[in-house]
Structures are given as structure tokens and as C-alpha cells.
Ligand code: SF4
């Protein structure tokens with residue numbers, strides 16, 4: 001479980017934005033498609049476990065606040081089956097596509113996690129990882 005970093009400095013946010021844009025472009029080249037059914041965001045039922053770094057969590061929370069406390073393993077950003085955090089969603093959310101094979105997704109994830117680590121190191125941030133739902137639950141339980 002992660003505790004979110006304080007609001008990210010602009011320079012770090014900018015680098016993560018560029019990283020996500022490059023990732024999204026690479027996924028388009030691979031013809032990753034999504035019909036936005038929201039099934040994979042019902043994590044428990046889908047058998048999907050999403051982990052993210054503290055940078056990704058801070059970026060996600062900067063871009064949108066969860067609509068509710070996570071319940072039954074459903075991501076609290078999922079509303080009426082749709083993701084309400086498309087802009088800031090984490091690496092794992094961006095990479096997962098039902099029409100891509102597991103090996104491709106794994107290698108893309110590893111490559112972009114390395115790039116994310118380099119951003120953190122360049123800005124003196126220690127990288128930590130946590131599971132998405134428990135980290136968001138922890139965030140929602142915090143006062144203020
Ligand atoms: S990746 Fe697949 S399961 Fe997930 S929202 Fe898109 S179509 Fe649905």
C-alpha cells in the first residue's frame with residue numbers, strides 16, 4: 001500500500017506526461033484496441049491486480065480524485081463502466097489491452113517502468129510500489 005507523494009513538481013509531471021504520450025503512441029502502433037467496456041477495471045472479478053509506483057499514484061491523484069472508496073475490488077475511478085481518470089491513469093491501466101498478448105504487455109511495462117524510475121532518480125525521489133486498490137483506499141481514509 002502506498003501513501004501518495006505530495007503534489008508533484010511541474011517538471012516531474014511534465015516528464016511523466018511525455019512518458020505517457022510516448023507509451024500511448026507505441027500502443028497505437030501495436031494497434032491496441034479497447035471498446036471501453038470497463039470489465040478489466042472490476043479488478044477482482046476480472047482476476048486483475050494492478051500495481052503502481054508512488055509517482056504514478058501522485059500523478060493519478062493530481063489528475064482526478066476517486067469518486068468513491070473502493071469496494072469489492074472495483075476501481076473507484078470506474079463510473080458507469082467507464083474510467084474517469086483516463087488522462088492520469090497508471091502505466092498498468094494504459095498498457096493492458098485484451099487484444100495484446102501477455103509477453104508484449106510485459107516487455108512494454110518493464111521498459112516504461114525503467115523510464116519512470118529514471119525520472120524519479122533524476123529528481124531524487126525514492127520509488128515505492130503498491131497495489132492500486134489498497135493504495136486508493138489508504139488515500140481515501142486519510143483526513144482532509
Ligand atoms: S481493455 Fe478490454 S476489458 Fe478492459 S475496458 Fe478495454 S475492452 Fe474492456
Ligand code: SF4
Pocket residue numbers: 040041050075076077078082083084085086089090093
Ligand atoms: S484508473 Fe481507470 S483504467 Fe485504471 S483500473 Fe481504474 S477505472 Fe480502470
